[in-house]
Amino acid sequence: MERDDAVDYQALEFAYRRSADQDAQQAVHHPVVIVGAGPVGLSLAIDLAQQGIASVVLDSGSRLSTGSRAICFAKRTLEIWDRLGCGDRMVAKGVSWNVGKVFFRHEQVYQFDLLPERGHERPAFINLQQYYCEGYLVERARQLPQIDLRWRHKVTGLEQDAGGVRLTVETPEGPYALRADYVAACDGSRSTLRQLLGLESKGRVFRDRFLIADIRVPARIAPAERWFWFDPPFHRNQSVLLHMQPDHVWRVDFQLGWDADPEAAKQPENVIPRVRALLGEAQPFELEWVSVYTFSCLRMEKFRHGRVLFAGDAAHLVSPFGARGANSGVQDAENLAWKLAAVLRGQAPDALLDSYASEREYAADENILNSTRSTDFITPKSEVSRLFRDAVLDLSKxxxxxxxxxNSGRLSVPAVLKDSPLNTPDAEPFAAGLVPGAPAADAPVRRLADGRDGWLLRELHGSRFVALLFGGGPDAAAQVAALRAGAQGLAPLAVLVVVPRGAAAPDVADAVVLEDREGLLAQRYDGAPGTVYLLRPDQHVCARWRRPDGPALGRAMRRALCLPGG
Structure with a gap:
């Protein structure tokens, strides 16, 4: 993994640019204003732009993140970024990994594989410094004319009325005002918008501290795996986490304990001995970035407040164990983007945005539960808890x-939105497959029209519902026509017909025929001939049936769009 020398993303600074809005006599109106140009805000802006929705992105700063910060990006996040046009670049630069190892004292007790089955395009995780992710997202955003990205434009005031939101924005040249139909608050854990609305996040702050050290090492010191030590001989009675990053950089997290002085712990004379104890005296290294953090599990009570919608760390905060923060934030953005687009295009009522809040509040609760359990196991606060943990580790060998x-950090997986009001319950029994609310599963496919090999998720689009029809027999054309008739007048619908390997392509118009190259689609979707899955624009299942039925599909789409008759 060589350094990308074309751009030094840590040194990159974005110039303030005066907007024409600052010269207007009245506040200029925009459909969407996004506050915060981090991974969440930029992902939301790109997703909206690809659906034809313009946005203004305001950021009070002028630089990307400092240090590695969020480094573990999960398979689902990579699949979202694939759709946004920058996933390939993330994966090419990042360090891919599937395996984690757990050590207790001086020995490995076991290992696990987060993606043990074949037939997925993306790995379980990549490790990539957050500044690369942000830099690549900025460069993708600049390719899209629907995105107006403004640096050093800080929101200092917010007022709502029935028609929208009025923002006061401070710049180096003075203040100006904007109006928006909707505002997305993606401005991080210290959210200015949350403060302006007088809101707060509630939860639990853990009485422990961890030191992050990004170290540059010329030699590979471990495989591209996640290594977690409990009570290692080089850092007794504490925990240590090790990850490989690009550019010969390694991320080490050292547990310090609550009584540690954060400022003293960051000093090189205190960091270097810890790293030498891990690497050995003979291994050269350089310190690249050091930080100390205290972690919390917090969330806002509600993610929607009128026309202001909160996402990412502005809405919820978890401890770093499990890589749930940035990944869940990008999934917030994906959930919100298609719903905002549908509302702004007049395809759905404003009430659809209530489902953004309810679905992502559910996902946040799931993440906080897992994160809290991980943190309690890693940092026991009583002798009894420590004895239990150590006994479990001994037995696990x-x-x-x-x-x-x-529990060294239950790693991030996407939420299954099984209780979403947008789901249509099964009318017929499924022995297996993906329940309504689950994210779509990937598998290798071949487009029969041109013989091109690819992946199912690459065939799904963020601006359309997708009907996935298994079979492709002599009735395929009539089945496709029925599905299209059911969606008429509601929202764009793509139809994908999946046929077994070696089967002839059915004669269907206005549908893409995909060969199930390894039989994995039929297996993962319980796709007996005639089975239909309806996928939302964010690739979550919202309904499934054992036979095509246009009226049923229409009712399911109405339900997913919060329209009458659903």
Missing amino acids: THPFARRLV
Whole structure:
């Protein structure tokens, strides 16, 4: 992994640019204003732009993130970024990994594989410094004329009325005003918009501290895996986490304990001995970035407040174990983008945005639960808790049941929105497959029209619903026509017909025929001939049936769009 020398993203600074809005006599109106140009705000802006919705992105700063910060980006996040046009670049630069290893004292107790099955395009995770992610997203945003990205434009005032939101924005040349139909607050854990609305996040602050050290090492010191130590000989009675990053940089997290002095712990004379104890005296290294953090599990009570919608760390905050922060924030953006687009295009009522709040509040609760359990296991606060943890770790060396109790950070997976009001319950039994609310599963496919090999998720589009029809028999044309008739007048619908390997392409118009190259689609979707899945624009299942039915599909789309008759 060589350094990308074309751009030094850590040194990059974005110039303030005066907007024509600052010269207007009245506040200029925009459909969407996004506050915060981090991974969440930029992902939302790109997603909206690809659906034809213009936005203004305001950021009070002029630089990308400092240090690695969020480095673990999950398979689902990579699939979202694939759709946004920058996933390939993220994966090419990042360090891909699937395997994690757990150590107790001086020995490995077990390992796990987060993606043990074949037939997925993306790895379980990549490690990539947050400034690369942000830099690549900025460069993608600049390719899209629907995005107006403004640096050093800080929101200092917010007022709502029935028609929209009025923002006061401070710049180096003075203040100006904007109006928006909707505002997305993606401005981080210290959210200015949350403060302006007099809101707060509530939850739990953990009484422990961790030191992050990004170190540059000329030699590979471990495989591209996640290594977690409990009570290692080089850092007794504490925990340590190790990750490989690009550019010969390694991320090390050292548990310090609550009584540690954060400022003293960051000093090189205190960091270097810890790193030498891990690497050995003979291994050269350089310190690249050091930070100390205290972690919390917090969330706002509601993610929607009128026409202001909160996403990412502005809405919820988790401890870093499990890589749930940035990943869940990008998934917030994906959930919000298609709903904002549908409302602004007049395809859905404003009430659809209430489902953004309810679905992502549910996902945040799931993440906070897992994050809290991880943190309690990693940092026991009583002697009894420590004895239990250490006994579990000892048993895990030889007893598989104990390994299920070890919690070094349950790693991020997308939420299954099983109780969403947008879902249509199954009318017929499914033995397996993806339940309504689950994210779509990937598998290798071949487009029969041109023989091109690819992946299912690459065939799904963020601006349309997708009907996935299994079978492709002599009735395929009539089945496709029925599905299209059901969607008439509601929202764009793409139809994908999936046929078994070696089957002839059915004669269907206005549908893409995909060969199930390895039979994995039929397996993962329980796709008996005639089975239909309806996928939302964010690639979550919202309905499924054992046979095509146009009226049923229409009702399911109405339900997913919060329209009458759903």
